[in-house]
Amino acid sequence: MLQALTIQNLALISRLHLEFDRGFTTLTGETGAGKSILLDALGLTLGNRADATLVRHGTDKADVTADFDIAAVPAAQAWLNQQELEADGDCLLRRTLSKEGRSKAYINGLPATVAQLKELSALLIDIHGQHQHQSLTQAGEQLALVDAFAQHPPLLADTRETYQAWSKQQQALQRHQENQADLQSRIELLRFQLSEFEKVAPQAEEYAQLSDEQQTLSHAHDIKQALISGYEQLDGEGGASERISAAVSALEAIQSVHAPIEPLLAQLRSVQIDCSEAANDLQHQDHQVTLDPERLAFVDARLGELFALAKKYQIDPESLEARHQQIENELSELTGDGASLEALEAKVAEAWQAYQKAADTLSSSRRKAATRLAKSVTERMQSLGMAKGRFGIQLEVAQTPSPQGQDKATFDVTTNPGQPPQPLSKVASGGELSRISLAIQVASAEVASLPTMIFDEVDVGIGGGIAEVVGRTMQQLGGHRQVLAITHLAQVAACAQTQLSIHKAVKNNVTQTQVCPLDQPQRIEELARMLGGMTLTEQTRKHAEEMLSLAQQSA
Template sequence: MLQELSIQNLALIENLTLNFKNGFSTLTGETGAGKSILLDALGLALGERADSALVRHNTARADVSALFDLEQLPHVQDWLIEQELDDDRQCYLRRTVTSEGRSKAYINGRPIPASQLKSIGNLLIDIHGQHEHQSLLSGHQQLTLLDAYANHPKLLDSSKNYFKHWQGLKHKLDHLLSDQADFHSKLELLQFQHNEFEETAPLPGEFAELSEEQSKLSHASEIKQACQNAYEAIEGERGASDQLNQAIHELESIIDFSPALESSLKQLNSALIEAQEAASEIQSQAESVEIDPLYLQTIDERLTQLFGLAKKYHIDPEELIEKQQQIEQSLQELEASDQSVDELKTEIEQAWSDYQTAAKALSQSRHKAAKKLAKIVTDGMQQLGMPNGQFEVRLDESATASATGLDKVEFRVTANKGQPLQALAKVASGGELSRISLAIQVATAEVASLPTLIFDEVDVGIGGGIAEVVGQKMRQLGQHKQILSITHLAQVASHGHCHLHISKQTEADQTFTHVMELDENGRIEELARMMGGLKITEQTRNHAQEMLKVAQQKTT
């Protein structure tokens, strides 16, 4: 329930705090006094688009906040807990808008995106606008209203989810079939490439090993000769070994006289051992090198084969193994695609069957609700001055599937006895359409889960005894919901449990909007103003007093 609305620097409102009560509250005032501003303010708090034009002239920022009691709204409390925005069964929404158009939003003091205000606002308040009857001509809106009346969100969700699953599988199949458009040419190319790699049969690390072997065989003579020369330089006559031995002999002969040379002697002995080991390795390497022109030719041919395949695919020879794996994987996927198509078609058939089952259950619920809604709206039309009015909700199977099922809906009416039911847009005059819209809104409001309903001048074009009935219906709704109605009709305003008056005043070249709750005398005066002309007579006041007395005695 909406408990409080606070507004600062919004349009004509400088600083205003409104406290709202349970039941049916009416808001009245002269045209242009600022009634629409209150709805604009509430819309901001509920996440509607922010407009810098709403910021009061010569102020930097507008600030709007709304306080809601969630005692009877456990699902809203659950939403806040899920979003980590809960605050002890209360919900405090706040929105600021700067004169430059920047906007900030808060829930229970925590900054959040404006979209979250919109989400929670949809759980708190339903606003029925004065031009809403125009949208009733839309089949989509008619279906939406019927679903709201049927109150079957789980069936709607089920239909939506199955439809999305079926549609997703269809898109996947379309993509797969598109890829298969040149299936045979792709398959032929991949098979050729696969065979080409199979014939060449590159091995991991093969290219590097063969390149090293080729280099070795190509320079076998040079390697042998260099190794022999190196060996002779170490072990040959007057080679490095002989020179080191002589140096060692010379130092050993004087070591007793010069102990400081002990370290140098050890180094020379180590050098001799390392030189001899190196010479042995060099000799072994020289003996292992073979001069084999036939083997070299074989290696050259294999490297040429690997180079040729790599060049054809614009890759380095070292990447041949990776390329071969890619070709094999693509070939496997393409060969398996035929099987994937068959499997997808089976899945699509099952998904369509599941969707049809969900859509059928949804349709059955709609047909059941349609009968009830037709009776209630028919009764409402007759109470609103169309004694021969009849209302019907016609459901037919749609030519195309959608997330909302397989139904298309058409509201059909007749206002005159003996006239056949026809589409709402064809038979209703402006005044009739307004009354039919009100009957539908009242009917759907009775089953709405939202605790607060706002009617914004939905009684335009209605007067006399019909307006009296409208007031009674609003009061009746107020027995179990919080109802706020902006109205120009005294007959409606007199039925309110509470009456708020909106006025516009000019002070020091500034214009301000004020709102105050009227006491009994104030209500009589306001009702008299709404009924009278330029001058309010005592007779008009007496009429207003009697109207208020009778309306407040109503128990419906």
């Protein structure tokens, strides 16, 4: 659940820290008070698009942090562990936005991407917007709602994967058919190229190794002279080893009468050993370096051969072996058994059968879910004032297969007795469409697994007793999960366990949005304002008090 939201320098908010309770909470306030700013702020932490105009005037950066309790959300915990962003029951999503438009994202204090914010937030919170009914008329959105209600992600994933496999085989077959005319000439070219590479037979890392060897062979004389000279200076007659030995002997003569010389004598003995070992190493390296003109000539010729082949194919000499393998693989693909038209067609047929099996299983699950969803939405419609309303979901075979399967969903609705069902897109009344949308959202919410839900003025166009039903419905949802609702309806606000008031305040000629929790008397005043407007009467206050009392009794 969402525990807290901290906002700094966003729009009209200088600094704001909000803590949220479990159950049902409403946010109320006059139009323009800043309710949308809170959703914009939360949306930033959820990965929504960052708009530099949101940064408070006169400041350099906006900063928003959302604190979620994920102790009861194993999917979120697993995701964090997979991303190595472990949490101990709490999860912090943070987003900063500069006035230049640059944004940064963090999860549990560690840098993250906006895509990661979106992935994680999808496991934590679900937001239903006031304009959501506009998208409900779209076929794709209708099918997505059925899938969300069915809760069958594994079936969707299986269908998507088998579709992709079938599509890949289809593309391979299409390429084969399109390239058939040029296939033989391509095979001949590849065979010629392969013969050239087999003649040279480049080996992995061969060019680099030969280059190093050429460097040594071409400077062998100079290298040997330097090694011999170094050896003579260390271990030759009158060399460093001989002089150090003489120094050790001279000092050993006074060791018994001059104790302080012992540390220095030990140091000289160590130097004597190091000097001897270094001389041996120089002599060993000298024996390793040989003057071999024939080998040098071979290496030069081989490097020239490799370089010439690389130049012809316009690649680095180090890439010759990889290109050789690439030519072999392509030629094998074009001439092998798997490249024949019959083999490709068989693979396409096999992949199509796997896709159809997955899509059929998905369709079966969708049909069952559609029946349950239609029944639930019908019940909600009738409770929202459409007593004879009925909702139906038609699933038909789509014209073309897709990663989402072979289904096309159509929402049908009847709002009045005697009327035949018609597509939701043809419902004339905006108020009816709004209520149907709310019924669908509530029905979907009842099976959702997300711990937090936000309803953003989804009750627009509803009033009277219907508004009370909406409020009680959200109140019931709050018994199972955290529900936050932005509303203008007193009947809805009265049903909440907690009510937050959003208002503007002017301090030092600066306008700021403020949010504060309301106690019982303050809630009555706020509900009275929502019922009666700017002029409040005792009758309005009594009405508000009675409304609040009745709503809380049913909680």
